[in-house]
Amino acid sequence: MSWIYDLTVLIYALSVLLYFIDFLHNNRKANRIAFWLLSIVWSLQTIFLVIRTIDTGQIPLFTIFESLYFYAWVLITLSLVINRLVRVDFIVFFTNVLGFFIMSLHTFAPTQHQSTILAEQLVSELLIIHITMAILSYGAFSISFIFSILYLVQFNLLKKKKWGKRLLRIGDLSKLDHMSYVLNVIGVPMLLLSLILGVIWGYIKLDPFHWYDVKVIGSFFVLITYSYYLYLRVGKDMEGKAVASWNVAAFLVLLINFFLFGSLSRFHIWYS
Incomplete structure (x- = not known):
């Protein structure tokens, strides 16, 4: 292959x-x-x-x-x-x-x-669903991050009054902001379900299951970070540059969790 x-x-x-x-x-x-x-x-x-x-x-x-x-x-x-x-x-x-x-x-x-x-010994349908949903949620967050980056670029171009074809092709701010929000609406519940399945799998397969594992803590912190984004959008009815910047920061937290915390985890050993 x-x-x-x-x-x-x-x-x-x-x-x-x-x-x-x-x-x-x-x-x-x-x-x-x-x-x-x-x-x-x-x-x-x-x-x-x-x-x-x-x-x-x-x-x-x-x-x-x-x-x-x-x-x-x-x-x-x-x-x-x-x-x-x-x-x-x-x-x-x-x-x-x-x-x-x-x-x-x-x-x-x-x-x-x-x-x-060990990964082969621990494989189960529950684990497959857990990992698949986690990566799919990461994919949704990644595209949402791109929309927020484009929003900030477009916002900066408009603020500086730099008119041109690129300004028109990026799209209007409301669409960029809306798509970023929609993708996070998809990603947050998917990540939540993934974490729930992961915890259930951990209690079934691992003895003992460590709640204080750095990857477990990091994953829940990612969920809280993106949940707070939804709170800003829905609870406080915020839009624009502030929430776009928060979304960019949330994605950086996601990357830290995926690459750094995954390598430090006690039992996410198939990622090392």
């Missing part, structure tokens, strides 16, 4: 490059070609995931190598779907800059093509 992975990375890099050309020069032809290349990347990633699932007999989620690949696949899937449902230029570009970064991390991750013995 290595040739599928190598080809995927090559096409992905070309797609991001074309999106960057479109971003700089408003080249619609480059945008269309980049979109179709990204669709090919998604197809190849899907084939890779299906082959890995058939080969191992389980969804590939139990090592940092596998989870990063699945995370990149989720980002591409969401960006393609959103691009079709909501025409917001540059969202695919910025999302896949992040996605390519994740793929690059995946390249240098420990190449554990087979899950560890």
